[in-house]
Amino acid sequence: MNRIKSLTAFLLCLVLSLPACTEPKDYPPLNGGGYKPDIPSVEQNGLVGFEGKAEPIGCGKELVRRFIEIPQSNWGRTDAGKSPSSFVTYPDVCAYLGAFWFLEAAVDNAIVSGDDNVRTEALELMQGMVDKYNDVITGKTRYKDSKGNEKPLVTDLLWRHESNRVDYYIFGAISLHIASIMNNPKYSSVKFPQTKKEYLDFGLEYADNQWNPLTRAEFDARFNSSAYNHTGKLFKMSDGDWARWEKYIKDGYSWQTRLWIDDMFMITALQLQAWQATREDSSFNDDPWWPAKKNSENRYLDRAVREMKLYIQSIQGEGGLYWHSNSAKFFWARGNGWMAVGMPLMLKAIDGNPAYREEAELLKKEYATMMASLLKYQQMTGMWAQLVDKTGMWSETSGSAMFTYAFIEGVSNGWLEPEKYGSAAAKAWKALMSYLNPNYDLREVCEGTGTGTSEQYYRDRKRYSGDTHGQAAMLWCAYGLTEIAYKQK
Numbered sequence: 001m002n003r004i005k006s007l008t009a010f011l012l013c014l015v016l017s018l019p020a021c022t023e024p025k026d027y028p029p030l031n032g033g034g035y036k037p038d039i040p041s042v043e044q045n046g047l048v049g050f051e052g053k054a055e056p057i058g059c060g061k062e063l064v065r066r067f068i069e070i071p072q073s074n075w076g077r078t079d080a081g082k083s084p085s086s087f088v089t090y091p092d093v094c095a096y097l098g099a100f101w102f103l104e105a106a107v108d109n110a111i112v113s114g115d116d117n118v119r120t121e122a123l124e125l126m127q128g129m130v131d132k133y134n135d136v137i138t139g140k141t142r143y144k145d146s147k148g149n150e151k152p153l154v155t156d157l158l159w160r161h162e163s164n165r166v167d168y169y170i171f172g173a174i175s176l177h178i179a180s181i182m183n184n185p186k187y188s189s190v191k192f193p194q195t196k197k198e199y200l201d202f203g204l205e206y207a208d209n210q211w212n213p214l215t216r217a218e219f220d221a222r223f224n225s226s227a228y229n230h231t232g233k234l235f236k237m238s239d240g241d242w243a244r245w246e247k248y249i250k251d252g253y254s255w256q257t258r259l260w261i262d263d264m265f266m267i268t269a270l271q272l273q274a275w276q277a278t279r280e281d282s283s284f285n286d287d288p289w290w291p292a293k294k295n296s297e298n299r300y301l302d303r304a305v306r307e308m309k310l311y312i313q314s315i316q317g318e319g320g321l322y323w324h325s326n327s328a329k330f331f332w333a334r335g336n337g338w339m340a341v342g343m344p345l346m347l348k349a350i351d352g353n354p355a356y357r358e359e360a361e362l363l364k365k366e367y368a369t370m371m372a373s374l375l376k377y378q379q380m381t382g383m384w385a386q387l388v389d390k391t392g393m394w395s396e397t398s399g400s401a402m403f404t405y406a407f408i409e410g411v412s413n414g415w416l417e418p419e420k421y422g423s424a425a426a427k428a429w430k431a432l433m434s435y436l437n438p439n440y441d442l443r444e445v446c447e448g449t450g451t452g453t454s455e456q457y458y459r460d461r462k463r464y465s466g467d468t469h470g471q472a473a474m475l476w477c478a479y480g481l482t483e484i485a486y487k488q489k
Contacts, residue, residue: 046426060478091468098475172206207274275300320369328451333399344409382431401473408480441466
């Protein structure tokens with residue numbers, strides 16, 4: 001009997017170790033995947049042991065279910081007063097990524113804890129996410145045009161109106177993430193309708209074109225031709241536009257560089273997902289566009305790192321917080337949230353990689369500085385204000401959730417002090433629960449917001465419930481808390 005028990009225990013350990021063996025050994029996966037660094041225990045500072053609605057796996061599952069059932073948003077809005085957009089907008093992309101990250105962490109947690117029910121539920125929800133995305137790219141998901149006609153969503157890159165913006169390109173990150181996980185044996189029960197090559201080809205069109213150094217004639221042909229535009233509105237490129245883009249291209253940056261803080265998640269996420277999806281594939285070793293200083297197979301990672309350094313140097317304000325842009329010197333909560341989330345995403349990719357030691361140390365320093373400022377401005381309630389540094393501003397939930405996630409990741413990966421930032425994150429997570437309605441729609445989410453010229457502009461922004469800017473950020477938090485619980489087991 002003892003021999004049988006010993007053999008059973010050995011086989012169980014072997015099975016549980018198999019998924020982790022599929023990951024490269026030189027650096028961890030960006031999300032999930034069984035990476036367990038040496039981190040201090042967080043059991044005493046409130047990042048594990050949540051109960052009720054705040055329990056991360058339960059909350060995360062409800063958030064995913066809600067995202068699967070809600071209609072296509074219009075730049076985040078899902079309410080009845082706003083019809084769906086003609087394509088998947090970036091807030092929905094963020095929610096797609098958050099849902100997948102959470103579900104992967106939930107599967108890892110369930111494997112280690114032996115909870116077959118959670119594992120089964122998570123895999124069923126992952127199938128729901130894959131199906132939702134498949135409905136989009138196969139034309140099953142529809143929208144109504146201005147004349148009330150139903151049409152399939154626009155998924156062709158070249159047919160996207162104003163496709164010079166990062167907002168439109170992040171869509172490729174969904175396909176790339178699916179490509180990076182679909183052959184993992186942990187998800188063998190999930191049915192993926194397309195091949196890995198099809199997911200890769202679709203997503204890489206977005207990632208590569210974000211750095212594609214077109215000539216002026218090629219720019220004009222793309223953006224001033226009705227053949228590439230389904231709206232009838234043509235993008236008119238001025239000589240000034242071209243001069244600015246040409247300079248960025250020559251300096252090795254994306255031609256979509258605009259020095260808006262939002263880009264620090266959108267560019268970062270797309271390029272890192274491309275890196276994650278291709279890093280083990282030798283067919284991607286040649287890069288005609290990028291003079292890589294490390295090795296060419298890391299071109300997507302090189303791009304993301306270089307771009308983030310530019311933004312840090314260009315729009316950082318006092319105390320490590322970031323302006324909305326150089327023409328909007330306000331510490332807008334969700335704007336800073338994009339950088340707060342982008343930094344740990346980047347650090348997960350480069351920290352511990354010898355080729356990026358210098359960049360990782362710089363980023364950890366900037367990240368720690370920003371987190372210290374955010375800790376200082378956290379309200380007694382656990383939330384943050386619409387303008388982070390201004391008193392009397394309303395508490396904004398999407399930015400608050402992003403900061404919460406940034407704290408969680410810092411503690412989880414050993415970059416921030418657990419006692420200080422763990423307790424702050426726990427306080428914020430519990431505070432956010434009071435903003436979740438019974439449908440798991442987050443209230444008090446700032447509407448999609450361009451750059452403003454006054455404090456009053458940000459104060460007067462509309463607030464919505466269920467806006468996918470907020471749903472995405474809550475999914476990130478659920479993912480981070482589920483992952484840190486897994487790491488403790």
